[in-house]
Amino acid sequence: LTIRAGAYADELVKTAKTIASPGRGILAMDESNATCGKRLASIGLENTEANRQAFRTLLVSVPGLGNYVSGAILFEETLYQSTVEGKKIVDVLVEQGIVPGIKTDKGLVPLAGSNDESWCQGLDGLASRSAAYYQQGARFCKWRTVVSIPNGPSALAVKEAAWGLARYAAISQDNGLVPIVEPEILLDGEHGIDETFEVAQKVWAEVFFYLAQNNVMFEGILLKPSMVTPGAECKERATPEKVAEYTLNLLHRRIPPAVPGIMFLSGGQSEVEATLNLNAMNQSPNPWHVSFSYARALQNTCLKTWGGRPENVSAAQEALLIRAKANSLAQLGKYTG
Numbered sequence: 001l002t003i004r005a006g007a008y009a010d011e012l013v014k015t016a017k018t019i020a021s022p023g024r025g026i027l028a029m030d031e032s033n034a035t036c037g038k039r040l041a042s043i044g045l046e047n048t049e050a051n052r053q054a055f056r057t058l059l060v061s062v063p064g065l066g067n068y069v070s071g072a073i074l075f076e077e078t079l080y081q082s083t084v085e086g087k088k089i090v091d092v093l094v095e096q097g098i099v100p101g102i103k104t105d106k107g108l109v110p111l112a113g114s115n116d117e118s119w120c121q122g123l124d125g126l127a128s129r130s131a132a133y134y135q136q137g138a139r140f141c142k143w144r145t146v147v148s149i150p151n152g153p154s155a156l157a158v159k160e161a162a163w164g165l166a167r168y169a170a171i172s173q174d175n176g177l178v179p180i181v182e183p184e185i186l187l188d189g190e191h192g193i194d195e196t197f198e199v200a201q202k203v204w205a206e207v208f209f210y211l212a213q214n215n216v217m218f219e220g221i222l223l224k225p226s227m228v229t230p231g232a233e234c235k236e237r238a239t240p241e242k243v244a245e246y247t248l249n250l251l252h253r254r255i256p257p258a259v260p261g262i263m264f265l266s267g268g269q270s271e272v273e274a275t276l277n278l279n280a281m282n283q284s285p286n287p288w289h290v291s292f293s294y295a296r297a298l299q300n301t302c303l304k305t306w307g308g309r310p311e312n313v314s315a316a317q318e319a320l321l322i323r324a325k326a327n328s329l330a331q332l333g334k335y336t337g
């Protein structure tokens with residue numbers, strides 16, 4: 001029953017299971033310097049390395065965070081960074097029982113020949129970068145590509161997204177990193193939930209086709225899908241029950257039970273909305289661990305509460321812990337508001 005075992009096979013399975021453990025999910029804190037700059041600007045701070053370090057020190061040092069968070073995705077700068085107090089951020093995470101992860105994609109660029117769509121770069125040199133990140137303590141990684149509904153998606157864009165993810169996943173596994181496979185279907189648009197569902201079915205069919213073709217070991221990957229919701233500008237909104245029904249239907253049709261964990265992105269949903277939707281999806285047993293890998297839906301209140309002021313650090317950490325705990329309960333289907 002060998003499925004392209006590879007030197008790291010057992011470790012990959014173990015890492016994936018640790019991340020997909022009951023009541024826990026992922027803190028996405030891997031904003032690129034440009035995106036992190038936007039977050040800092042929203043609280044009136046300059047986008048300096050010192051400010052990024054201060055905020056990320058705050059996040060990883062939340063006492064007790066490891067009870068609710070099993071993995072943290074970092075941007076390259078943070079993987080090699082120390083806290084304000086001079087301790088390696090990777091070591092702080094490991095002491096908290098949190099697996100360090102790394103964003104390995106190199107971001108989006110226009111996809112020539114498409115309808116104004118994009119593709120994700122980063123395959124060149126990925127093997128050596130992944131090996132170096134492993135040496136630095138990373139055990140999982142993320143590659144985010146996007147699919148736009150209003151701009152298509154064209155068959156070309158979907159194929160490129162799926163193929164890129166599959167190549168990335170195979171290379172990551174070869175170097176000991178559990179790949180998070182993330183084709184984000186963007187929320188933007190006026191389309192209804194049925195259209196999102198149709199697009200998601202196509203995207204995931206292709207992603208798994210190419211993952212199989214590249215001999216990726218499904219037991220050693222994690223997925224990061226968008227929830228199936230109406231477009232952000234669609235007038236008809238969906239209840240958490242409806243989002244859960246559509247999203248679970250999609251997962252059942254497209255995702256093999258060999259995959260250990262499905263860690264949703266929040267994609268611009270409000271903090272509470274993201275928690276309620278996750279909770280609704282965990283009202284009955286699922287074949288996979290269904291959990292969170294949120295950035296904005298974990299960090300928003302925390303960031304605002306902090307506001308860049310040292311005297312607000314504890315209150316900001318408390319705010320993060322409240323969201324982490326709420327989503328932990330939602331992972332267990334026990335969130336009551």
Ligand code: 13P
Pocket residue numbers: 028144182265266267268293294295296297
């Ligand atoms: P959001 O939860 O803010 O969508 O970010 C998750 C993420 O890491 C997207 O790649």
